[in-house]
Amino acid sequence: MSTMGPISEPLTVTYPIAETFHSLQGEGAWAGANAFFIRLGGCDVHCPWCDQKETWPSQHHPRQTVTELVQEAVTAKPSFVVITGGEPLMHNLQPLCQALKNQGLRLHLETSGAYPLTGQFDWITLSPKPYKLPQAEIYSLANELKVIISQEEDFSWAAMAATKVKADIPLYLQAEWGTEAANERIFAYILSHPQWRLSLQTHKYLGVR
Ligand code: SF4
Numbered sequence: 001m002s003t004m005g006p007i008s009e010p011l012t013v014t015y016p017i018a019e020t021f022h023s024l025q026g027e028g029a030w031a032g033a034n035a036f037f038i039r040l041g042g043c044d045v046h047c048p049w050c051d052q053k054e055t056w057p058s059q060h061h062p063r064q065t066v067t068e069l070v071q072e073a074v075t076a077k078p079s080f081v082v083i084t085g086g087e088p089l090m091h092n093l094q095p096l097c098q099a100l101k102n103q104g105l106r107l108h109l110e111t112s113g114a115y116p117l118t119g120q121f122d123w124i125t126l127s128p129k130p131y132k133l134p135q136a137e138i139y140s141l142a143n144e145l146k147v148i149i150s151q152e153e154d155f156s157w158a159a160m161a162a163t164k165v166k167a168d169i170p171l172y173l174q175a176e177w178g179t180e181a182a183n184e185r186i187f188a189y190i191l192s193h194p195q196w197r198l199s200l201q202t203h204k205y206l207g208v209r
Pocket residue numbers: 043044045046047050051052053055085086087112129
């Protein structure tokens with residue numbers, strides 16, 4: 001959890017930072033767009049196939065102040081800032097979001113929804129996981145749903161999640177990285193379930209972050 005409390009000055013609040021970087025969004029509806037990423041440390045969802053396992057222990061990551069993070073984001077001049085993790089909602093995102101918003105930056109969140117929403121976002125990517133269930137209220141706040149497919153049962157998990165989100169948002173299935181078989185299963189599934197789209201991790205195919 002972050003160190004902030006009611007007496008903390010918002011700009012001196014700190015977060016454990018796994019990495020920050022300026023790149024293109026690789027996934028989902030905003031794929032290909034110029035984005036600045038803030039990857040927070042800390043995740044207790046513990047998906048067995050996680051490709052960010054190094055983010056799990058939040059104490060392993062250096063802490064940065066809101067001021068430092070905002071300065072980096074402003075310098076990058078991105079189309080939007082993506083707050084991701086780890087599971088970013090393990091932290092109170094309100095001070096960070098407020099300071100980024102004060103600079104006129106558009107904010108996107110990538111979350112499993114396992115913790116209550118904090119902060120204000122222009123776009124929420126919900127990627128619910130069966131290993132730690134999402135908070136019920138996050139489904140109706142999602143702007144896109146992205147479900148990772150690593151085994152056959154994940155299709156029924158995806159179908160259940162799709163019944164809980166708003167009717168008009170894009171629905172993505174994304175293979176666990178490195179599993180060609182999952183891509184083939186998704187391909188076949190979408191041919192008979194046309195409400196879904198395939199999400200490719202284009203940054204990984206391009207070999208960039
Ligand atoms: S929620 Fe994300 S960061 Fe956490 S274990 Fe699952 S894939 Fe990894």
